[in-house]
Amino acid sequence: MNVRESEFDMFVVDTQIHIWKEETPDRPWVPGARERIRLNGHREDPFSYEEALELMDEAGVNRALILPPSWEGNRIDYALEACEAHPDRFGIMARVPQDNEAEGTAMLKDFAQNPHIKGTRLTFHRPQDRNWMIDGTNDWYWPIAEQLGIPTMVHAPIWKRELGEIAARHPELKIIIDHMGIMARCVDDAIGYWVSETADLAAHPNIYVKVSALPGYSTQPFPNNNIQKYVREMVDKMGPQRCFYGTDITRLLGHGITYTDTIEQFTKHWDFTPEELEWIMGRGISEVLNWPYEG
Numbered sequence: 001m002n003v004r005e006s007e008f009d010m011f012v013v014d015t016q017i018h019i020w021k022e023e024t025p026d027r028p029w030v031p032g033a034r035e036r037i038r039l040n041g042h043r044e045d046p047f048s049y050e051e052a053l054e055l056m057d058e059a060g061v062n063r064a065l066i067l068p069p070s071w072e073g074n075r076i077d078y079a080l081e082a083c084e085a086h087p088d089r090f091g092i093m094a095r096v097p098q099d100n101e102a103e104g105t106a107m108l109k110d111f112a113q114n115p116h117i118k119g120t121r122l123t124f125h126r127p128q129d130r131n132w133m134i135d136g137t138n139d140w141y142w143p144i145a146e147q148l149g150i151p152t153m154v155h156a157p158i159w160k161r162e163l164g165e166i167a168a169r170h171p172e173l174k175i176i177i178d179h180m181g182i183m184a185r186c187v188d189d190a191i192g193y194w195v196s197e198t199a200d201l202a203a204h205p206n207i208y209v210k211v212s213a214l215p216g217y218s219t220q221p222f223p224n225n226n227i228q229k230y231v232r233e234m235v236d237k238m239g240p241q242r243c244f245y246g247t248d249i250t251r252l253l254g255h256g257i258t259y260t261d262t263i264e265q266f267t268k269h270w271d272f273t274p275e276e277l278e279w280i281m282g283r284g285i286s287e288v289l290n291w292p293y294e295g
Helices: 033-040 049-059 077-085 101-111 141-148 160-169 188-203 225-238 259-269 274-288
Strands: 013-017 063-066 090-094 117-123 152-155 175-177 207-212 243-246
Touching: 013 207, 013 243, 013 274, 049 063, 049 077, 049 259, 063 077, 077 090, 101 117, 101 141, 160 175, 160 188, 160 207, 188 207, 188 225, 207 225, 207 274, 225 243, 243 259, 243 274, 259 274
Parallel strands: 013 063, 063 090, 090 117, 117 152, 152 175, 175 207, 207 243
Antiparallel strands: none
């Protein structure tokens, strides 16, 4: 594996990257997707798994979880292509049709048999899916995912209490909250409310958190020291075993942030011990996903 040794010889797992191909007539994006990409700060040009691997090798990232982007709908074919080409470097948190119980259940049963698919990712932050957690649309998902043992990443900033209730009803379901549960486009001290709300879910042992995409939540120059206290709060309350590094790298590349920066933010600039870093940077997510840890 052509990856650089990190300062603490850590095994590094990025818990969130998107890869995608260009939009074409036979590969259309969902309506309004391009506008949402611009609004959320992602680059518009395709991001291939070959480019991802180059950046990972340069920074010392051992493997990454591919979250197929919402603008391509629920398709995961390109993510599967990446995994088939590089099974030791990529895994998938797959999308499912959250508003279609029959189709979604069938897909989950298939996913449970696919070694490349490590879990799923649900979203409740867009106008079309924001209320699906509370209006019954997504109720079918939680028991079948728990039964099949499918870890689930969730992007649902406004539904923390509801997530806690789901975690309590389904104690064997591993729920991983995206981006510390921060509402989109909140920055600097405005993230504090959202972070504390998420950290209070630590009482549920089956809830985990991605401390991910962090440079995007600060208006100060890298290393964004003004938000370190909020990451520290999350790690102290959840424990480093339940906090997972991630980049959402295509939101950062256009803002002068490199892949290496996202690692060194934790390892060189912020105050975490080597023991904490081992869990945060790769061991924790590997154990949660039963993806053999090689640290």
